[in-house]
Amino acid sequence: MGRYGAAAVIIGNEVLTAKIQDLNGPLLARRLRDRGIPLRSMSTVPDEIDAIVEAVSRAREIARYLFTSGGIGPTHDDVTVRAVALALGRNVVRLPSVEQMVRAHYGPSMAPQALRLAEAPEGTELLRTEGIWYPVLHCDGVYLLPGVPQLFGHQLDAVLAQLPGTPLALRSLYLSADEPQIAPVLDRLAADMPLVAIGSYPEFDRRAGYRVKVTVENVERALVEEAVGRLERELPQGSILRIE
Amino acid sequence: MGRYGAAAVIIGNEVLTAKIQDLNGPLLARRLRDRGIPLRSMSTVPDEIDAIVEAVSRAREIARYLFTSGGIGPTHDDVTVRAVALALGRNVVRLPSVEQMVRAHYGPSMAPQALRLAEAPEGTELLRTEGIWYPVLHCDGVYLLPGVPQLFGHQLDAVLAQLPGTPLALRSLYLSADEPQIAPVLDRLAADMPLVAIGSYPEFDRRAGYRVKVTVENVERALVEEAVGRLERELPQGSILRIE
Numbered sequence: 001m002g003r004y005g006a007a008a009v010i011i012g013n014e015v016l017t018a019k020i021q022d023l024n025g026p027l028l029a030r031r032l033r034d035r036g037i038p039l040r041s042m043s044t045v046p047d048e049i050d051a052i053v054e055a056v057s058r059a060r061e062i063a064r065y066l067f068t069s070g071g072i073g074p075t076h077d078d079v080t081v082r083a084v085a086l087a088l089g090r091n092v093v094r095l096p097s098v099e100q101m102v103r104a105h106y107g108p109s110m111a112p113q114a115l116r117l118a119e120a121p122e123g124t125e126l127l128r129t130e131g132i133w134y135p136v137l138h139c140d141g142v143y144l145l146p147g148v149p150q151l152f153g154h155q156l157d158a159v160l161a162q163l164p165g166t167p168l169a170l171r172s173l174y175l176s177a178d179e180p181q182i183a184p185v186l187d188r189l190a191a192d193m194p195l196v197a198i199g200s201y202p203e204f205d206r207r208a209g210y211r212v213k214v215t216v217e218n219v220e221r222a223l224v225e226e227a228v229g230r231l232e233r234e235l236p237q238g239s240i241l242r243i244e
Numbered sequence: 245m246g247r248y249g250a251a252a253v254i255i256g257n258e259v260l261t262a263k264i265q266d267l268n269g270p271l272l273a274r275r276l277r278d279r280g281i282p283l284r285s286m287s288t289v290p291d292e293i294d295a296i297v298e299a300v301s302r303a304r305e306i307a308r309y310l311f312t313s314g315g316i317g318p319t320h321d322d323v324t325v326r327a328v329a330l331a332l333g334r335n336v337v338r339l340p341s342v343e344q345m346v347r348a349h350y351g352p353s354m355a356p357q358a359l360r361l362a363e364a365p366e367g368t369e370l371l372r373t374e375g376i377w378y379p380v381l382h383c384d385g386v387y388l389l390p391g392v393p394q395l396f397g398h399q400l401d402a403v404l405a406q407l408p409g410t411p412l413a414l415r416s417l418y419l420s421a422d423e424p425q426i427a428p429v430l431d432r433l434a435a436d437m438p439l440v441a442i443g444s445y446p447e448f449d450r451r452a453g454y455r456v457k458v459t460v461e462n463v464e465r466a467l468v469e470e471a472v473g474r475l476e477r478e479l480p481q482g483s484i485l486r487i488e
Contacts (some may be wrong), residue, residue, distance in 0.1 A: 013443055014459075016273060016284070017282075020445075032262075033262045038261075041260070041290075042260065043286065044269075054302075058302075073444070076427070076431045077434075077442065114424035186319050186320050187357075199258055201264075
């Protein structure tokens, strides 16, 4: 298949130590789904160069677009730019246009460390986002987004507006049968229609009113409908409570 | 350092496609923190054998304990047991004691696919959890937990009760200064006390009443207090609003 879709690398000691709960990964998953871009993997790593380099390199083996979250800033724990540059085999340079933005933002009393915000992998493109003074850094399909959720969301929307995508067709079947009862039917369907993504999610809370939710997904609505038709014919009689 | 701490592999198309938001990763992060076991990495991969094998193998290179979430069950998309066995270089076998549990749970009308729940990597140990009929599968430091959050949480607690750990000492400093202003002090402190984890988290919402939160962490409380003392002396005068 080669590289396709997107991947995420969440850079965050604060997530791994449960100081905060990551909101950016789930937001990215939703936004990518809405744009029809498959999210292939998501990994959370500490603010350490080696860990980030490895996660970025692996993600780039499978995904065409990579979004990093966090580690952009002027303090010692902001190592994303250096790590991404290493993973891409590029030098870190100071971008004059970003230096101007940083100087304008912080004014004459700026601490010299603020200029670290002007560093980026060589060859980085900038993407301006309305209402945010700091641009998105983009290099070789890697988008370096800030970890602060409000900023991450704004900048993500600016990036996604530029990318091509096809929304997925999705149907969900709610069943009164349990998973062992439906497994043979799902097995055959998955074997016969390998391009259609079929999910099976048991629900153990009786108040939900169903026992298993089966999802059927593809970019082609006709394929999804064909798979749903097969399920309607082959699942145990009366086991489908509703289809959405 | 060799292998230490824990890692997580979340197996879930439903998370990557944003059908559900993962609760198990954040819960695991909190529980591990409370037990003083560092979480080294967390990755979310699709329900595909190759992707799981790779994620499990990588996680085991750095972490002593690995928790998988999801992909345990009788349907075609439940491939965690096979993937973990491959990553560990072990065969998949049917465990007679689990077969007994499965037969007792589903009763005489059991579909034969239910017996897939009795399969495990060869050499797997079982850990019983009160109130849940299905045991935790444990093999070579890998704990295979179910994806359903209620079950995941119960079984996780049973596992963690068995593992050794030392709770971390943590102090948080809330500052009125911005990150560039404090960066030189944090740089020096991080260089002088490399074992102490120092985090710097800007807050852009003015209503929060501070501009940066700095965290200082270590298993040794004395080291943490020493680092906090240095910050109190070296940060710009009057910039510390409060310490927690």
